[in-house]
Amino acid sequence: MATLPPRSDPWKPKPRSVGRLEKSPPRQRDTFGGRKPKSWFPDRRLVLVWAILIAGGLGLALNLYNLQIVKAPMLLQKARQQQMVSLRPFVPRRSIVDRNGNVLATDQPTYTLYAHPKLFKKSKDEVAEQLCAMINCSPADLLKQFNQKNSGIRVAVALKEDVGDRITKLRLDGLELSKQYSRLYPQQELAADVVGYVDINHRGQAGVEYSQEKLLERDVRSVRLSRSGNGAVMPDYVPEGFLHFDDTHLQLTIDSRLQRSARLALKEQIKEFKAKRGAVIVMDAADGSLLALVTEPTYNPNEYSQYNIGLFKNWALTDLYEPGSTFKPLNVAIALESGVIQPDSVFKDSGHISVGGWPIKNAENDHLGMLSVAQIIQYSSNIGMVQIMQRLKPEVYYGWLERLGLGQIVGIDLPFESAGHMKSQEQFTSVPIEAATTAFGQGFSLTPIQLITLHAALANGGKLVTPHVVRGLVDSQGKIHSQPHLAAPRPVFSPETTQKVLEMMETVVQKGTGETAKIPGYRIAGKTGTAQKASAQGGYNSTALITSFVGILPLDGTHRYVVLAIVDEPQGSEIFGSTVAAPVAKSVMEALITLERIPPNQKD
Amino acid sequence: MSVAPQNFVSTRKRRSRKAAVSQLPTTLKARKASLKREPVPPPKVIPVPTRANNLREMSLRDKQAAPPWLRTLVRAQRSSSVITFLLFALTLTVYAWTVYNQQRWAQDYHKLENLQRQERQMTAANEVLKNQLAQQAENPSTGLVAPSPENTIFMSPAPQRPLTTASPQHAVPQPSPKAPLGY
Numbered sequence: 001m002a003t004l005p006p007r008s009d010p011w012k013p014k015p016r017s018v019g020r021l022e023k024s025p026p027r028q029r030d031t032f033g034g035r036k037p038k039s040w041f042p043d044r045r046l047v048l049v050w051a052i053l054i055a056g057g058l059g060l061a062l063n064l065y066n067l068q069i070v071k072a073p074m075l076l077q078k079a080r081q082q083q084m085v086s087l088r089p090f091v092p093r094r095s096i097v098d099r100n101g102n103v104l105a106t107d108q109p110t111y112t113l114y115a116h117p118k119l120f121k122k123s124k125d126e127v128a129e130q131l132c133a134m135i136n137c138s139p140a141d142l143l144k145q146f147n148q149k150n151s152g153i154r155v156a157v158a159l160k161e162d163v164g165d166r167i168t169k170l171r172l173d174g175l176e177l178s179k180q181y182s183r184l185y186p187q188q189e190l191a192a193d194v195v196g197y198v199d200i201n202h203r204g205q206a207g208v209e210y211s212q213e214k215l216l217e218r219d220v221r222s223v224r225l226s227r228s229g230n231g232a233v234m235p236d237y238v239p240e241g242f243l244h245f246d247d248t249h250l251q252l253t254i255d256s257r258l259q260r261s262a263r264l265a266l267k268e269q270i271k272e273f274k275a276k277r278g279a280v281i282v283m284d285a286a287d288g289s290l291l292a293l294v295t296e297p298t299y300n301p302n303e304y305s306q307y308n309i310g311l312f313k314n315w316a317l318t319d320l321y322e323p324g325s326t327f328k329p330l331n332v333a334i335a336l337e338s339g340v341i342q343p344d345s346v347f348k349d350s351g352h353i354s355v356g357g358w359p360i361k362n363a364e365n366d367h368l369g370m371l372s373v374a375q376i377i378q379y380s381s382n383i384g385m386v387q388i389m390q391r392l393k394p395e396v397y398y399g400w401l402e403r404l405g406l407g408q409i410v411g412i413d414l415p416f417e418s419a420g421h422m423k424s425q426e427q428f429t430s431v432p433i434e435a436a437t438t439a440f441g442q443g444f445s446l447t448p449i450q451l452i453t454l455h456a457a458l459a460n461g462g463k464l465v466t467p468h469v470v471r472g473l474v475d476s477q478g479k480i481h482s483q484p485h486l487a488a489p490r491p492v493f494s495p496e497t498t499q500k501v502l503e504m505m506e507t508v509v510q511k512g513t514g515e516t517a518k519i520p521g522y523r524i525a526g527k528t529g530t531a532q533k534a535s536a537q538g539g540y541n542s543t544a545l546i547t548s549f550v551g552i553l554p555l556d557g558t559h560r561y562v563v564l565a566i567v568d569e570p571q572g573s574e575i576f577g578s579t580v581a582a583p584v585a586k587s588v589m590e591a592l593i594t595l596e597r598i599p600p601n602q603k604d
Numbered sequence: 605m606s607v608a609p610q611n612f613v614s615t616r617k618r619r620s621r622k623a624a625v626s627q628l629p630t631t632l633k634a635r636k637a638s639l640k641r642e643p644v645p646p647p648k649v650i651p652v653p654t655r656a657n658n659l660r661e662m663s664l665r666d667k668q669a670a671p672p673w674l675r676t677l678v679r680a681q682r683s684s685s686v687i688t689f690l691l692f693a694l695t696l697t698v699y700a701w702t703v704y705n706q707q708r709w710a711q712d713y714h715k716l717e718n719l720q721r722q723e724r725q726m727t728a729a730n731e732v733l734k735n736q737l738a739q740q741a742e743n744p745s746t747g748l749v750a751p752s753p754e755n756t757i758f759m760s761p762a763p764q765r766p767l768t769t770a771s772p773q774h775a776v777p778q779p780s781p782k783a784p785l786g787y
Contacts, residue, residue, distance in 0.1 A: 095727075103731045108724060161721065186731030232710035261750055264742055519753060587750075594751035599758045 083226050092181060094216045095249040096195055096208060098256040099291075099471065104191050105209070105301075108184045111164035111177045116151035119174030127172055131155065134166050158182060183209075185301040187256060190263065193314045194254055194293050194414070194469050197301035205304075206312045208252065211415040212470060215250055215482070248481050251471040253289035258282060261591035262292045265584045266565070270296050273570030273580055279316040279448050280588055285456040285552070285560045288465030288486070292588070317417045320445035321566075324531025325363075325380045325577065326550050327441030329501050330454050331389055332373060334400045336497045340391040343500050346370050349383045356432040360386055360440075363530060363576075374504040378512035380528065382440040389439035394429040401438070403492055405464065406446060410453045412467045413484055420446035442531060452550065452564040458501055459525075459552045459560040462493030502555055514549065516582040519589060521600030523555035526585070528577030533569070544569050549581035551589055556601040563588050 067075065092107030113135070120127055128142040135156045145153050159167070164177050183198045196207020204210035226234045262280040270278045282292040295316050299307035335341045349371050352361045360382055367379040376384030389397060401407075407422040422444045428434045437443035449467055457464050472483035505525035508514040514526035529548040535541035548566040565585040592598070741748045749755065 092724075102734065103727055106724070106727060106731070108728060161725070184728055186728060187735045190735070228706070228710065232707070233713055234706050235709040235713075236706070260738055260742075264750075521753060587752075590752040591750060593753050594756050597758075599760065600753065 084224050092218070093183065093198075093202065094218060094473070096216070097249050097251050097474075098191070098254045098259075099252065100255065100257075101251075102187070102256045104187055104195050104252070104254075104256065105183055105185050107181050109161055110157075110180050110182045111159040111161070111167075112157045112180060113155040113159055113164075113167065114176040114178065115146065115153045115155050116174045116176065117146045117153070118150045121173040127174070130170055130172065131167070131175075134163055134170075135159065183301075188302060189298045189300045190256060191252075191254055191259055192298045192301050193295045193316070194252065194259075194290075195301065196415075197299075197304045197312070199304075206416075207314065207414060208250065208469065211413055212250060215470070215473060218246070246481075247476045248473040249475075251474040251480075252469050253284070253291065253471050254293065254469055255291045255595060258292045258588070258591055258595055259294060262294045262584075262588045263296065263298075265587040266294055266296050266567075269567060269580060269584045270570075273567065273572055273575070275567045275571070275580070276569035277315065278565070278567040278584070280566075280584060281316060281448060281452045281562075281564045282588060282592060283452050283456050283467060283562045283564075285459035285465070285562050288453065288456060288467045288489075289471070290467055290469050291561070291592070293469065313416055314414060316448040316566075317412060317414055318447070320418060320421055320447055321546050321568075322442045322445050322531045322534060323451050323548070324441040324529040324546070326451060326455075326527050326529035326548050326564075328377055328380065328385055328439075329458060329505050329527050330404065331385060331439055331441075332377060332504065333458060333493050333497050333501045334397070334404075335388050335392060336373075336500060337493050338392055338396060338400070341373060341388055343373055343504075345388075346372055347376060347381075347384045347387045349376075349381045351383070353383045353386055355386060355436040358433045358436075360436060374507050377504045377527065378507045380508075380513055385439040386436045389435060392435075394432075394435045395425075397435055397438070398425050398428045401444075404454055404457075405450070406444060410447075410450050410467055411487060412449055413470050417449070418447055420444065420450055441529065445534075448548075448564060448566055451548075452562050455550050455552065455564070456562045457492055458498045458505075459562050460489075460498075461495035461558075462498045463489035463491050465489045502552060505552065506555055509551070513576070513578045514551075514582055516578050517549060517551055517586040517589070519553075519586065519593070522553055522589075522593065522598070523601065524589065525552040525555055526550060526582070528582055530575065530577045545575050547575060547577040547580040549577050549585040551585045553589055553592075554598050554601070557598070561592055561596070563592065 095103055095107070096105040097103050113131075115127070115131075117124055117127075124143055124146045125139070128139040128146060131137070132139045132142055137156070142155065145155070159177075164179075167175065167177060181202055183202065185192070185195065185197070192207070194207055196209035196211075197205055198209050199205050204213050204216065209216065223237075223239060225238060226236050228234050262282065266278045266280050269275070278296045280292060280294040281290060283290050293314070293316060295314055297311060299311045304312070332341075336343070347370070349362070349368050351365045351368050352359055354360070362382045363380065367375065367381070371379065371381055371384050373384075373388065375381070376388065392400075401422060406420050409417045409419045411417075422428075423434050428438075434443055453464065453467050456467075466486045466489075468484065468486060470484050471480070473481045475481060502525045505527055506523060508528070509518050509524045509526040513528040517524065517526050527550050529546075529550070531546050531548075532540040532542070533544040533546055535544070546566065546568050547570060548564065550565075551563040552560055553563070554560065563585050565581040565588065567580045567584065570580045740746055
């Protein structure tokens with residue numbers, strides 16, 4: 001190139017000039033091998049082509065600018081809408097299962113169907129007819145609805161998944177299915193008192209659903225994924241662990257079989273005695289886990305809105321009552337532990353006693369005379385109990401009651417637990433009748449759950465355990481992932497004391513007031529209770545009684561269970577803990593024996 | 605490349621071309637005049653150098669004289685072509701594989717969703733059924749009774765016996781299979 005003189009662009013050899021050269025006449029040929037410079041300036045066609053190309057290029061650039069800069073945000077959004085799907089994978093609230101893995105609560109997706117008649121492509125008649133074939137409604141009514149509003153008509157709620165699918169397959173325009181989660185309680189009211197329910201916003205409102213909200217809620221991550229043309233989800237932006245959400249569920253210590261038989265027994269007894277309400281609690285004394293917690297009447301959590309709001313609290317945790325005679329074994333344990341009495345101490349029951357000007361008598365005066373401590377328990381002698389506790393200084397007695405946790409909550413993992421009620425120390429120590437009434441279980445109040453916790457201390461060798469219903473988060477293989485932290489058992493009595501008290505309580509079932517709870521072949525400790533209820537006007541209501549029975553079994557083994565049955569305000573002539581509550585406790589204990597495979601030891 | 609054709613023009617031609625080139629700066633008219641002035645040689649077909657014969661010529665001529673750097677370049681060009689082709693093929697394969705996998709993932713995800721759904725439905729149906737059966741069993745007319753200690757047999761486990769080795773004398777003879785009697 002360097003050797004050649006400069007050649008300007010228009011002189012560049014064009015292919016067509018080569019071809020022309022061979023045909024062109026001689027005179028047109030020049031020294032450049034046939035290249036014929038037509039014009040020093042670019043010819044018009046070239047300019048035209050150049051101009052078109054440049055204009056085209058400019059146009060493209062302009063469009064590029066328009067698309068990439070001016071319209072970019074809008075287009076980006078549009079593309080995202082089409083390609084990206086905000087996927088909220090079905091992350092349900094954790095299921096709740098009982099100790100055997102029976103599901104007590106689980107999540108189900110449901111649909112709400114909305115109709116927008118202005119978007120219908122088919123006639124309203126047709127749509128109404130097709131829809132009603134799916135969701136069981138009358139086409140005429142639906143048509144009326146369609147004619148009333150133009151859009152946003154809620155046609156049906158809580159549609160099952162397969163119904164939703166069938167509606168989607170109709171491919172009708174103007175219909176909208178919105179997905180929700182609904183909680184299903186397959187066992188209905190069986191464990192409602194423990195499990196609770198969730199409201200329309202999927203928030204727990206009672207029971208474990210309320211108190212264990214943190215354990216039940218899985219963190220729902222909304223994931224944005226891209227979608228291919230046919231709507232299939234693409235794995236491009238799937239975060240790690242997207243598919244591996246945990247398969248854990250919340251396991252309770254409740255045994256639904258025991259719960260069922262307890263409920264059945266309680267229901268029948270309440271019906272028979274026209275009682276106001278009742279409760280049964282079964283506790284494993286070793287660790288405080290509850291095997292059954294039944295209150296009657298109850299509700300079906302699937303249709304909670306149809307029930308009285310007062311049923312949603314578990315009255316075995318929230319309502320205080322005066323335990324009556326069921327507290328006597330604890331008083332005996334206190335007296336034994338403080339050393340003011342011996343198991344063979346004897347007290348005189350004269351039928352009545354006066355403390356600080358107040359007369360005190362027994363419920364029944366069948367067994368008067370000299371009574372041993374065991375007999376005082378066996379015949380439930382109020383006079384004997386008052387004498388036993390009078391040996392203890394009121395300050396020391398009050399200290400013991402505080403040590404047992406009276407007036408405080410027991411710390412169960414269910415919500416809305418109430419603290420018991422106790423008189424102030426001044427009143428207790430200065431007024432002699434206070435200590436005297438406390439001796440036979442009146443004048444203070446506690447919740448049924450607290451009473452059974454105190455009896456569990458007698459059953460397990462003197463330790464106060466924390467009652468609980470939650471076992472922990474368990475995966476599908478049965479491995480426990482997280483367990484609730486429970487307070488360590490607090491020793492209050494010595495094992496020797498509790499063993500003596502249990503032996504005394506055994507006589508109650510063998511030949512005392514608790515004979516109705518006797519099960520042949522089993523050593524059972526028990527105590528009946530028939531207490532007057534405090535009336536709203538102060539003092540005691542003469543007709544309203546609360547009957548209870550607490551049973552501890554088996555006395556042979558070291559692993560013991562405590563059963564508490566309470567029937568509130570039963571009607572009739574023979575209203576005692578032995579006639580009303582003890583039969584309930586007996587059938588619950590029978591079920592417990594077979595379910596927990598407790599072998600008989602005593603040979604009758 | 606514009607240099608190459610020169611190699612094939614005869615020296616005479618080159619000279620005349622040189623003359624023509626020297627006239628370049630003159631005006632068009634002057635050029636036309638010079639065309640008329642010069643005796644026009646008879647039309648002659650000039651072999652237009654094509655790329656093929658150009659290269660052949662070169663390779664013939666430069667067989668011995670090709671400089672090593674050129675050879676290196678040629679080799680580099682050839683190998684890079686091969687690499688390019690391979691890379692291209694690889695890219696296509698990877699792309700196809702990606703798309704295929706995405707598709708498969710989507711299918712499997714759909715399958716997983718279906719299975720999860722079936723699991724949910726089965727669990728729910730199973731539990732509802734369980735509850736129904738239990739409720740029916742509560743009805744005394746079904747004739748079912750709740751388990752109680754009276755209708756339960758408790759057996760204490762037998763004490764563990766020491767392991768004994770089986771002697772061949774006491775081996776139970778295998779009963780011969782019964783032959784069919786009929787037919």
